[in-house]
Amino acid sequence: MPRAPDRAIKLDAKPGAIAVSPSGEEIVAALTNGTIQVFSISGHLLRSFRSEAESYGNRRGPFHRWTQLAFSGDGKLLAGVRGGRHLALLDARDGRELFAFDGHEDVINSLALSRDGSLLATASNDCTIALWKSASGSRVFSFAGALGEASSVALSPAGDRVAGGWSDADVRIVNASTGRQEYTVAGLSMAAFALAFSPDGRLLACGCADGVVSVTDAATGGRRGQLVRHPTPVGFVAFSQDARLLASVGLSMNPETREAEVRVGRMAGSNDSVEPIGVSHWNVLAFTSDGTAHVVDVEGPTLRIWDVRGPTPESRA
Amino acid sequence: MAPLSRRELVERCLATGALLLAPSVPLGLARPLFAADVAYPPTPPNELGPFYKKKAPHTSTLAPAGAPGVPLAVEGIVLDTRGERLEGAVLELWHAGSDGLYDNEGYRYRGAIEAGPKGEYGFRTVLPGHYVGRVCQHIHYLVTAPGHKPLVTQLYFATDPAFDGDPDHNYTKDPLLKSRELIRPVTLSGDAGKVSARVRFELCLQRA
Numbered sequence: 001m002p003r004a005p006d007r008a009i010k011l012d013a014k015p016g017a018i019a020v021s022p023s024g025e026e027i028v029a030a031l032t033n034g035t036i037q038v039f040s041i042s043g044h045l046l047r048s049f050r051s052e053a054e055s056y057g058n059r060r061g062p063f064h065r066w067t068q069l070a071f072s073g074d075g076k077l078l079a080g081v082r083g084g085r086h087l088a089l090l091d092a093r094d095g096r097e098l099f100a101f102d103g104h105e106d107v108i109n110s111l112a113l114s115r116d117g118s119l120l121a122t123a124s125n126d127c128t129i130a131l132w133k134s135a136s137g138s139r140v141f142s143f144a145g146a147l148g149e150a151s152s153v154a155l156s157p158a159g160d161r162v163a164g165g166w167s168d169a170d171v172r173i174v175n176a177s178t179g180r181q182e183y184t185v186a187g188l189s190m191a192a193f194a195l196a197f198s199p200d201g202r203l204l205a206c207g208c209a210d211g212v213v214s215v216t217d218a219a220t221g222g223r224r225g226q227l228v229r230h231p232t233p234v235g236f237v238a239f240s241q242d243a244r245l246l247a248s249v250g251l252s253m254n255p256e257t258r259e260a261e262v263r264v265g266r267m268a269g270s271n272d273s274v275e276p277i278g279v280s281h282w283n284v285l286a287f288t289s290d291g292t293a294h295v296v297d298v299e300g301p302t303l304r305i306w307d308v309r310g311p312t313p314e315s316r317a
Numbered sequence: 318m319a320p321l322s323r324r325e326l327v328e329r330c331l332a333t334g335a336l337l338l339a340p341s342v343p344l345g346l347a348r349p350l351f352a353a354d355v356a357y358p359p360t361p362p363n364e365l366g367p368f369y370k371k372k373a374p375h376t377s378t379l380a381p382a383g384a385p386g387v388p389l390a391v392e393g394i395v396l397d398t399r400g401e402r403l404e405g406a407v408l409e410l411w412h413a414g415s416d417g418l419y420d421n422e423g424y425r426y427r428g429a430i431e432a433g434p435k436g437e438y439g440f441r442t443v444l445p446g447h448y449v450g451r452v453c454q455h456i457h458y459l460v461t462a463p464g465h466k467p468l469v470t471q472l473y474f475a476t477d478p479a480f481d482g483d484p485d486h487n488y489t490k491d492p493l494l495k496s497r498e499l500i501r502p503v504t505l506s507g508d509a510g511k512v513s514a515r516v517r518f519e520l521c522l523q524r525a
Contacts (some may be wrong), residue, residue: 146467147365147459147467151367189371190369190370190371209367209368209370210421211421211422
């Protein structure tokens with residue numbers, strides 16, 4: 001029997017996009033009524049502001065609603081996608097729009113901000129990943145995959161590497177300065193829906209459509225481990241802040257059972273904490289500094305939160 | 318209608334299960350074979366989608382034995398824009414089962430085949446189900462041949478209830494279906510309880 005959420009946040013409207021801060025302490029939800037709200041991970045409303053995109057929303061309808069959000073590593077900035085492919089940078093404290101620009105020719109599926117927010121990486125249905133200077137919207141580079149749409153992207157904490165995942169099961173690591181490919185992650189059979197660098201930048205985790213979570217050395221591409229396969233596609237992966245734990249959560253594909261797993265453990269898999277949770281097919285994940293993984297999902301106009309402890313320190317050794 | 322993001326697509330990958338055949342759709346075979354001296358337009362591309370899986374088994378029978386759904390046979394020819402038939406072209410094929418779900422752990426409803434000496438190909442499976450968000454039943458194709466650009470496309474069915482018997486006007490219901498040409502006529506045969514379907518889908522690749 002899947003575990004029920006530990007708490008829920010009732011929203012005023014359905015969200016169009018959500019994100020959780022890298023510290024795991026804050027959740028942001030951009031609602032389809034034009035409000036952006038920030039909650040603590042314990043479920044309390046911290047601040048709320050009207051999105052400047054609301055004016056677009058009134059004038060042009062849902063095409064200009066927020067569809068993606070991402071925090072910068074320091075939690076001070078937010079990057080967002082409106083209407084599928086219009087990018088904007090916001091002050092995470094008050095929602096003030098700092099800059100907006102267009103770049104991709106098709107829908108943006110994923111975005112990531114660097115630690116200080118100066119760089120923004122995007123993955124698009126136009127088959128490219130791109131790196132942008134957030135302050136100016138100037139493109140540092142664009143990198144096209146071989147066959148398929150770009151489905152996921154991650155930026156290393158130092159901002160020196162971009163990882164891109166394509167629907168033809170390619171995951172490529174690209175040098176952020178030169179735009180040149182450093183290597184391709186080997187051994188993947190299906191698209192990586194989720195990518196994450198460890199906080200020290202040394203590891204890259206790939207969560208794939210066939211349920212596999214693969215961990216590679218971010219500098220060389222050499223395989224470092226593989227978690228036991230999830231029974232459903234993996235929707236999100238995250239490292240703990242000490243880089244010792246990795247959590248992954250599946251996408252529930254069956255609307256009746258709504259069952260997916262969350263796994264927290266080291267990378268070998270044998271000591272993983274595995275819990276079936278009744279999570280929906282739209283979820284995000286982050287660790288707080290105490291080593292607890294928090295899964296946040298969207299169910300109608302409600303955010304639901306599960307707190308998942310990893311293996312005990314003794315069993316981690 | 319705004320285009321769907323990957324997340325929206327995935328989150329809508331929910332089974333609907335029901336498979337209906339629209340009786341008002343005229344039945345008939347596909348377009349005639351090509352004349353040899355005509356320049357041919359390339360097959361329109363369509364998204365690879367999130368559920369492509371490498372290393373599909375070499376088989377022309379995609380559905381497992383006893384799989385639920387309407388049996389389907391697909392045939393066609395692989396050629397290039399000069400009309401040259403592409404013997405040995407490799408076709409990777411994948412689709413959802415009649416329940417609308419992809420097999421991502423294994424290789425049910427997935428397979429790879431090679432075109433024959435005259436570029437001909439064929440495979441057997443069942444009509445795909447629907448998943449919400451995509452609107453239409455479809456089969457994914459990735460076609461490769463030496464000296465030619467890979468073709469990523471999808472096959473759709475004129476009998477799809479989503480078209481309400483009029484694919485000319487209703488194909489835009491699916492925001493990812495951007496070309497009417499990818500919707501092929503379906504020949505249905507058999508009694509009401511044992512209907513089977515047959516489709517022709519020619520594939521035209523561009524030279525590299």
